[in-house]
Amino acid sequence: MKLFDAVKTYDYRSLLKHNETFVFFVLLGFSIVVTIINPSFLSIENLFDLAKSSAGMAILAIGVFIVLLSGGIDVSFTAVAISAQYIAVKTLIILGIDNLALAFLISCSVGIALGSINAFLISIFRLPTLITTLGTLSVFHGGLLEFVGSTPFYSGQIPDCFKSFGLAQVFTLVREDGTKFGLSLYVLIILGIVVVTWIILRYTMLGRGIYAIGGNREAAERAGFNITRIQFFIYCYVGFLAGIMAIMHLAMIRYATPTLSIVGTELSVIAAVVLGGARITGGSGSILGTLLGVALIVALQKNLVLMGLSSYWHQFLVGLIIIVGVSITYYQSLRRSQQRVVFTEEL
């Protein structure tokens, strides 16, 4: 009887309100379906592979998540990433230097520099973030193709340091037939970024400032937060993350083309973040949710064909996810504002 009461009084709605729970169960359900069709889906090897291939998107998603949290939106991060990548690899090839640290340094510097252009436009001129970054997306990408170059670099031209980085593993396991597979170093990098970002958001005044301006910008100003500085941090951090992602991406595919390899995936990344429960109007969401959102989007991407659907479905679903995600946020805020006037109990 007591157990029954406890079951009855537990507020399931509060659990369901957590988007993470919801996304987790969708992911679980999806995995079960895919595993039934293809039992190797849930193999350790495949999961390791999924982790590696979603690392890049996860890093970009964390950047987008922070921007959304502050009440803004950034769509230029893919152009930042491709610029960082291409400039870094081209410099290394021209100089004939084979050094991964230098590659990261160049890539992240380019990322931060381009991010600060966004930050400058947004914080000093107070331009709307969507329009600004839509503009810079085009400016950065067009500028790269015109001023830096548009010829791709193929596997043979790419310095060896990228190849070894792409193959680096935290540990290796041996298959039954004696060949080896392992967990990519990428997983550690993403873990590091998650921890750093989490600490910034949770335990620094800067991080709370990001939440604050996403919740109520005017109140944040009155409370004494330096909004310009916070926005500079946000957009530079997105650029920095794009710089890291750029090198990881290059090391994985070992082919650098400035035309259309990363640019064009903005919507998938934003969809992942929205799916993970970040409110598009700012102020709310979690890193865990963002990662789950990325996992779901990548799982979709990888398995649609397996499930007998054309890969165009991916594009279709990404758009749908954004619309549904935004609708849910809107509906929830509508419900909240109505609850304020209606009674809590039934008449």
Next chain:
Amino acid sequence: MNENLLEIRNVSKAYVGVQALDKVDMTIRKGEIHCLVGENGSGKSTLIKVVAGVVRQDEGEIIINEKLYRYLHAIDSIREGVQIIYQDLSLFPNLTLAENISLNQEIERSRKVINWKDIKEIARHALDEIGEDLDLDERVENISVASKQLVAISRALTQDAKLIIMDEPTSSLTRDEISRLFNVITDLQKRGISTLFVSHKLSEVFEIAERVSILRDGKMVGTFNTEELDNDRLVYLMTGKKVESTIYKFDEKKKKAPLIEVRNLSKSRNFKNISFSVQEGEIVGITGLLGSGRSELALALFGMFPADSGEILLEGKRVSIENTQDAINAGIGYLPEDRLNQGLFIEHSITRNIIVTILEKLLNKFGFISAKKREELVHEWVNRLKVKTPNVESPAQSLSGGNQQRLVLAKWLATNPRVFILDGPTIGVDIASKATIHQIVRGLAENGMGIIIISDEIPEVLQNCNRVLVMAKGKIIHEVKDVTSVTEDEVFSIMSRKEAYEAV
């Protein structure tokens, strides 16, 4: 105890062409509850901003804690213990109560790192000081306006407040919540903290204030002990004119078939079995606490929030009202409670705001809007409702609160409604404009319109309506047939008494 905490001396401030403050003097004593009253545009908010150090005065000086400031910076003001609670409360809806209360202090101390234990302790301590126990882990967006108010006060206390300035704190609170707020203010007083209470609700001024300062057109009319004043005198001092209050009389003999009749109208969770009718020339008041269902009922009648069941009859004919277009076609007009969001296109011109409801009537034979018809109509309504504006092409936001409300009236009256519902018609409107609006409404009723006034200001409905319906928990619990037979207190106790709740 008679020491002055704050002294404002000879302060003047002019904005382009407008003298917002003209040689204003005012003092606030330690531990005093002081009210600042004045009509919209009298300079109240400019004065507060000068004290906050947000606006710099052109002339004059400010003395806080015996320190003289020629120019007061925002940071000085905070350091001297002045805390302002703005009307919008400046809270972060997405953060917890604990953070909302403690963050400002942490910023002021230039903390770079967050210690969550400290955050909670500061918040818990501040809430204890005002004797409130709220869930510190709850997000602010999930709590009531009254609780938000308490959070804002607690936040002020974390910064060693000596003077808390509250800008119109009661505008969205119910009677009970206001009493709770007043208890908190009196508690603060016992601890030597002064409160400057900015309000235009006079009954509250008399309830809480020890002294009252009155601003009119940027000039300080004077500071008075509350005992020296009564309602009429205060209104006179604020407006410079006598405002007559008479009761609206409806001629029972004219009684005909009802204009609008509502039968058993229900909407789940909002209101249940509402039946009433309104005759030609009647002004019927509906009053009740926030959440009694009064505004929801109005929205249902206007089709914005359609009812689940029940009937609405207009001049004896059953009409179905599923959306606002149905309501307008049936001859129902609605003046919304929140005129800024629902009533006006605030950035658009006065002309556009007036014609928006009746564009079809202005079309010429080619299907375009006739400039001549448009100008005639706008001219007519601006004159009839005495909207004060130099230019009908200026944006609606350039008008004062009272004139904006008249503009919303004009917009709906242009549709020639048979039944006109006014929800909180004088919220945020100053006294003189209030009287004008009431006069206009009476005039409409005398010309045969049926009027429903929804308001939580009991004096407003008792004075302007010939009948008053009292709502509680979604039901009509009482009907006042003769408004001269009851007092304000009696109506108030009907709508808030326990039995009323238990009876339904």
